[in-house]
Amino acid sequence: MTKILFSDKLDKCVERWKSAGFTVIGPVQRANISTYAAVEHAAELEFGHVLPDRSIKDLFFPQSEPMLRYTIKKESIDTSECLPPSGPRIIFGARPCDASGMAIDDPLFGWDYKDEYWFQRRNESVIVTIACTKSDDFCMCTSLKMSPDSTKGSDILLRPLENNKGWQVEELTGRGREAFKTIADILQESSEQVAPLAIVEKKFDLDACVAWLQNPEHFESRFWKEISMRCIGCASCTYLCPTCHCFDIQDEGDTYTGIRRKNWDSCSFALFTMHTSGHNPRSTQSARWRQRIMHKFNYFPGKFSVNSCSGCGRCSRQCPVDMGITETLQEISKLSQ
Amino acid sequence: MTENIHNTQQNIYKPAIMKIVGRHDEAPGVKTMRLEFQDATDHQFFKETFRTGMFGLYGVYGEGESTFCVASPETRKDYIECTFRQSGRVTSALANADIGDLITFRGPYGNRFPIEEFHGKNLLFISGGIALPPTRSVIWSCLDQREKFGKVTIVYGARTVADLVYKHELEEWQERSDVDLVLTVDPGGESPDWKNRIGFVPTVLEEAAPSPDNCIAIICGPPIMIKFTLISLKKLGFDESNVYTTLENRMKCGLGKCGRCNVGSIYVCKEGPVFTAAEVSRMPAADL
Amino acid sequence: MSIEKQYRTRAKELLSGGAVKMVIGYGKGTTANRRRPLFISSPDDVERLLLDDACITNLSGYLVSEGLLSDEKRVAVFLRPEGIRAINVLAAESQLDADQIVIFGFDVDGNEVKALKGIHVEEFSDVIGSSKEGAPEAIEEALFERIEKMSPQERFSFWQEEFAKCIKCYACRQACPMCYCRRCIVDSNQPQWVNTSSHSLGNFEWNIVRAFHLSGRCVECGNCDRACPVNIPLRLINHRMAEEVLGAFDHFAGMSKTQEPVLASFKKDDSETFIL
Numbered sequence: 038m039t040k041i042l043f044s045d046k047l048d049k050c051v052e053r054w055k056s057a058g059f060t061v062i063g064p065v066q067r068a069n070i071s072t073y074a075a076v077e078h079a080a081e082l083e084f085g086h087v088l089p090d091r092s093i094k095d096l097f098f099p100q101s102e103p104m105l106r107y108t109i110k111k112e113s114i115d116t117s118e119c120l121p122p123s124g125p126r127i128i129f130g131a132r133p134c135d136a137s138g139m140a141i142d143d144p145l146f147g148w149d150y151k152d153e154y155w156f157q158r159r160n161e162s163v164i165v166t167i168a169c170t171k172s173d174d175f176c177m178c179t180s181l182k183m184s185p186d187s188t189k190g191s192d193i194l195l196r197p198l199e200n201n202k203g204w205q206v207e208e209l210t211g212r213g214r215e216a217f218k219t220i221a222d223i224l225q226e227s228s229e230q231v232a233p234l235a236i237v238e239k240k241f242d243l244d245a246c247v248a249w250l251q252n253p254e255h256f257e258s259r260f261w262k263e264i265s266m267r268c269i270g271c272a273s274c275t276y277l278c279p280t281c282h283c284f285d286i287q288d289e290g291d292t293y294t295g296i297r298r299k300n301w302d303s304c305s306f307a308l309f310t311m312h313t314s315g316h317n318p319r320s321t322q323s324a325r326w327r328q329r330i331m332h333k334f335n336y337f338p339g340k341f342s343v344n345s346c347s348g349c350g351r352c353s354r355q356c357p358v359d360m361g362i363t364e365t366l367q368e369i370s371k372l373s374q
Numbered sequence: 375m376t377e378n379i380h381n382t383q384q385n386i387y388k389p390a391i392m393k394i395v396g397r398h399d400e401a402p403g404v405k406t407m408r409l410e411f412q413d414a415t416d417h418q419f420f421k422e423t424f425r426t427g428m429f430g431l432y433g434v435y436g437e438g439e440s441t442f443c444v445a446s447p448e449t450r451k452d453y454i455e456c457t458f459r460q461s462g463r464v465t466s467a468l469a470n471a472d473i474g475d476l477i478t479f480r481g482p483y484g485n486r487f488p489i490e491e492f493h494g495k496n497l498l499f500i501s502g503g504i505a506l507p508p509t510r511s512v513i514w515s516c517l518d519q520r521e522k523f524g525k526v527t528i529v530y531g532a533r534t535v536a537d538l539v540y541k542h543e544l545e546e547w548q549e550r551s552d553v554d555l556v557l558t559v560d561p562g563g564e565s566p567d568w569k570n571r572i573g574f575v576p577t578v579l580e581e582a583a584p585s586p587d588n589c590i591a592i593i594c595g596p597p598i599m600i601k602f603t604l605i606s607l608k609k610l611g612f613d614e615s616n617v618y619t620t621l622e623n624r625m626k627c628g629l630g631k632c633g634r635c636n637v638g639s640i641y642v643c644k645e646g647p648v649f650t651a652a653e654v655s656r657m658p659a660a661d662l
Numbered sequence: 663m664s665i666e667k668q669y670r671t672r673a674k675e676l677l678s679g680g681a682v683k684m685v686i687g688y689g690k691g692t693t694a695n696r697r698r699p700l701f702i703s704s705p706d707d708v709e710r711l712l713l714d715d716a717c718i719t720n721l722s723g724y725l726v727s728e729g730l731l732s733d734e735k736r737v738a739v740f741l742r743p744e745g746i747r748a749i750n751v752l753a754a755e756s757q758l759d760a761d762q763i764v765i766f767g768f769d770v771d772g773n774e775v776k777a778l779k780g781i782h783v784e785e786f787s788d789v790i791g792s793s794k795e796g797a798p799e800a801i802e803e804a805l806f807e808r809i810e811k812m813s814p815q816e817r818f819s820f821w822q823e824e825f826a827k828c829i830k831c832y833a834c835r836q837a838c839p840m841c842y843c844r845r846c847i848v849d850s851n852q853p854q855w856v857n858t859s860s861h862s863l864g865n866f867e868w869n870i871v872r873a874f875h876l877s878g879r880c881v882e883c884g885n886c887d888r889a890c891p892v893n894i895p896l897r898l899i900n901h902r903m904a905e906e907v908l909g910a911f912d913h914f915a916g917m918s919k920t921q922e923p924v925l926a927s928f929k930k931d932d933s934e935t936f937i938l
Contacts, residue, residue: 109435270836
């Protein structure tokens with residue numbers, strides 16, 4: 038006997054959560070794209086995708102975020118903080134790869150200096166993850182030693198039932214338990230068969246890749262140019278990635294008042310590391326692609342003991358020229374043989 | 375490497391407001407500003423945390439922020455001095471600011487020169503052109519406690535006489551009997567009444583031939599100068615772990631999150647900007 | 663012999679003989695229906711080249727990647743009619759020397775691939791002429807019609823909703839052969855002409871500026887539309903601008919390598935009384 042949330046009761050849960058003060062956010066299909074947005078009713082939620090086009094990263098680290106408002110006066114300057122809107126949120130229907138992505142970025146945003154914008158949102162969000170029963174050719178969670186039912190970063194894990202009528206509930210954290218207390222009477226004790234998990238083939242040998250990357254002799258290998266010849270240097274992969282976190286700081290305003298914003302930026306852009314002097318340490322696309330791979334699988338784990346990748350595969354799925362992390366790591370796996 | 379003293383301010387992106395209390399033209403396009411904190415808490419924090427070698431992000435609201443070192447020493451924390459070349463949007467806005475204007479400062483960030491480990495040792499400072507400011511911070515931090523250190527030698531050069539920065543302080547150092555200043559300009563950069571050396575910094579360094587015994591070398595300069603100076607220092611018998619330098623890279627956040635300033639796995643803003651030459655030699659040269 | 667085999671043989675000849683240093687074509691992608699850009703420098707690798715109706719991406723943009731053509735050697739490239747027009751536009755704008763480009767022309771009719779005869783861009787004027795005659799195939803024909811029937815306010819709301827998705831990844835720009843500026847207008851910060859933030863204003867500014875910068879230059883290859891990770895129907899905007907330019911100036915981008923850019927040339931008998 039386990040706790041089951043039947044999908045025909047989901048709308049009641051949404052109502053209950055809303056009355057308890059939560060904003061309910063979930064996967065929706067809007068304007069020809071699947072993304073996460075706040076909903077009023079369960080009917081708006083769309084669970085049919087392998088995973089939505091956009092990740093939940095947008096909910097914690099939006100593409101453009103006001104940080105400070107400044108007002109320049111005669112004898113002084115006033116700076117006020119523009120913190121994110123406060124209020125608890127339930128993100129219902131995250132994927133394990135998205136939820137783990139957020140947990141991966143926690144140590145970065147808290148590295149000595151605590152980024153309030155990230156943590157306020159993290160602390161106010163309950164992540165309810167639905168395990169995957171479907172996968173596609175681009176999923177690679179298992180290659181990153183995760184799985185279609187990873188619990189990393191989630192507060193609740195829901196396992197879809199075989200009859201497709203709902204989900205089996207696994208409460209993982211105190212925050213999750215608190216949120217599900219509000220719907221305790223809607224959940225039912227039942228013995229339902231859980232659907233089998235998606236099968237995701239391992240695509241590369243992660244340990245061999247990391248070892249290859251850590252070897253300083255490979256930094257200037259010809260491999261980097263060969264593998265990245267078709268990369269066009271856009272930011273599709275980095276922006277859709279749940280763990281990519283690079284950003285720019287921009288002021289927008291007039292002479293007297295304005296807003297200092299944090300905007301997404303990407304190491305794939307040619308001008309990302311350009312010095313004012315004109316010197317650019319990463320002046321070729323191959324150097325920039327190398328940085329991306331090294332950062333995710335060498336530098337980040339070196340500092341935070343976890344690879345900066347959750348295996349969602351969006352980079353490969355969306356790349357305009359069919360590149361992505363998978364191919365590079367598959368080739369490196371071969372090289373390490 | 376020395377531990378990172380990190381800031382515990384409320385909002386990590388919120389800058390301190392500084393008033394420009396002094397301005398000085400050092401060289402064509404190069405200015406020094408002296409700044410005073412407008413908020414006592416911000417100033418207190420700076421006094422508690424600033425050590426020589428650390429840097430800050432100096433900005434003008436509406437234009438942006440730019441990264442330079444703190445050019446004033448850790449022995450004089452009533453103000454901040456910075457020296458910069460006007461080269462882009464933010465530095466132009468800073469260059470056009472007047473005495474009395476308010477600008478922003480975020481910091482101090484980064485690691486520092488562990489000068490207490492240099493007590494009792496001889497110091498060799500080598501710098502070129504507009505890279506004197508970070509060195510100058512260390513020089514004054516040591517000269518303000520002169521008795522703690524051995525021999526102090528400063529080798530400094532610029533392309534031309536006009537490009538030398540801190541000209542008045544160079545005169546001061548030249549006059550001091552407890553400092554050996556070796557001043558040079560590139561061949562062709564001398565003025566008719568130039569009485570000091572003529573030659574590139576690494577060449578002049580080899581001519582001066584300071585002894586590596588019990589000596590710490592501190593180099594700040596453009597990458598090409600550092601490269602050749604390191605070769606000269608090796609020739610003179612210096613060990614890489616006794617040679618300190620600073621790296622710079624394009625920065626935006628200054629605190630390790632925006633993912634921009636790394637050289638290989640090392641983030642210049644968090645694990646630098648101060649490095650030993652040994653550490654720099656372990657970094658991938660192709661990422662510099 | 664299939665077109666694919668013919669072109670592989672041709673590629674092998676050109677590479678072994680040293681006539682070209684590289685062949686840019688299509689290869690197997692991650693899934694059965696994907697093709698990825700392929701760069702072949704050795705005659706032994708020509709078997710990796712594929713040619714079928716899944717070969718859609720316009721590869722001409724790679725020709726202006728930094729340094730590729732600076733050694734004055736020739737490069738062969740698989741191009742559809744839009745890609746061939748792109749060569750003309752790039753040549754007319756002095757971005758490449760058309761003599762360095764050896765064209766493996768092809769077009770797709772239904773599922774069938776047919777070869778287009780010719781080596782250098784001058785030999786394809788018939789093909790380009792018929793492109794101008796025929797209606798350019800709009801991938802989202804129905805959507806285009808729907809928008810045309812909307813009132814200005816409805817159109818504005820439509821685009822507002824679409825641009826709200828924009829994340830400023832610049833995939834549209836990077837995928838476009840005509841967006842070759844080393845420093846794009848959005849990268850300029852003295853002054854900051856276009857907001858870099860992806861809020862409503864920033865997104866509108868970017869997409870509209872790009873549409874204007876492409877007017878009279880866009881060959882409607884659809885690279886931008888396919889590249890956009892958030893499915894904004896960019897091609898429709900560029901199609902509309904192309905229609906306007908055709909109507910107002912009888913200008914069809916990519917007719918020849920000496921065609922003057924429509925928005926950057928002035929003639930005394932222009933219908934406008936001023937330079938705009």
